[in-house]
Amino acid sequence: MKITLKVWRQKNAQDSGRLETYTVSEVEPDMSFLEMMDVLNQQLIKDKKDPVAFDHDCREGICGMCSMVINGHPHGHIKATTTCQLHMRSFKDGDTIVVEPWRAKAFPVIKDLAVDRSAFDKIIQAGGFVSVNTGSAPEANSVPVPQDMAEKAMDAAECIGCGACVAACKNSSAMLFLSAKVSHMALLPQGQPERKKRVISMMKAHDEAGFGSCTNTEACEAYCPKGISITNIARLNREFLSAALSSEQPV
Ligand code: FES
Structure with missing residues (x-):
């Protein structure tokens, strides 16, 4: 797949930021969205350009780090799915995808797609x-819920x-x-x-x-x-x- 990306680039909180356009070829349909972003970053590093800063950790939908607004949708267009669990097979070859950070006053942009949460x-x-001492794990039936x-x-x-x-x-x-x-x-x-x-x-x-x-x-x-x-x-x-x-x- 060949994908055109319009990615939000912002040096720091003071920079006004802008969308920059990149083309990523050789995207596999089974790549996750973050793996596709890794391919873009490898490409940028090879061209001696600054890679895109974005948060990620578990890549398993557990930690909540992968904060990206994809085509206007937080975590993308698939319901109940984090960005790291979104796969490129849900896009079409030749698509243009706009990637932006979370936008909120309480979440200032640190750099590019990474925000301070x-x-x-x-x-x-x-x-x-x-804050009270709850002791060790109690026997399951001793505190009925x-x-x-x-x-x-x-x-x-x-x-x-x-x-x-x-x-x-x-x-x-x-x-x-x-x-x-x-x-x-x-x-x-x-x-x-x-x-x-x-x-x-x-x-x-x-x-x-x-x-x-x-x-x-x-x-x-x-x-x-x-x-x-x-x-x-x-x-x-x-x-x-x-x-x-x-x-x-x-x-
Ligand atoms: S990287 Fe942990 S939930 Fe996406």
Whole structure:
């Protein structure tokens, strides 16, 4: 396959950036999108040009690093698929593909397609953990968790923190990410002692990082590679309201 790529090139956060056009020949249909980007980079290095900076790690759809907007779609046009699991067989020979970084105020571009997602780390640091000593793994039946609760908690825990929800949202809201993290602990017994404190401080960190509000467009759910449901956002709103109403501090 021969592919024309229009790739966003930006030296650093201060550079205004531009799309540059490259042609990549000898693309195999079974290559992943990232392998095709590797071929482009080998070509650029051979021509003594600067390779395209992009994030990746596991290349197995687990780590959430491979953040690219492909032809206007975060992670590309295939539903429930990360960029690293997107294969070139889903494009046609001769196609032109536009590749851009996540675009959001809270995710400034570091270089080319790599963005700084430390704003997500700040949300997690604000409360996305259990700080009490839970001891070693208990016997499975000693803390009974109803099956439907366990299923919902595990569905929320599937979030890989890639940021596609933010890239897809016209408000650059991270509410789907935040709601997945809050839900997964609010639904389990281990998350109960810090439940109220957690949701208030994580919501505060979300707003302070510069993410926008949710206006229920559902774009986040449509582009989430793990199929996280926006019903988690409804749960987050209930959790926040209940915590704020019973808080002794102004929220
Ligand atoms: S590189 Fe880890 S999810 Fe894509």
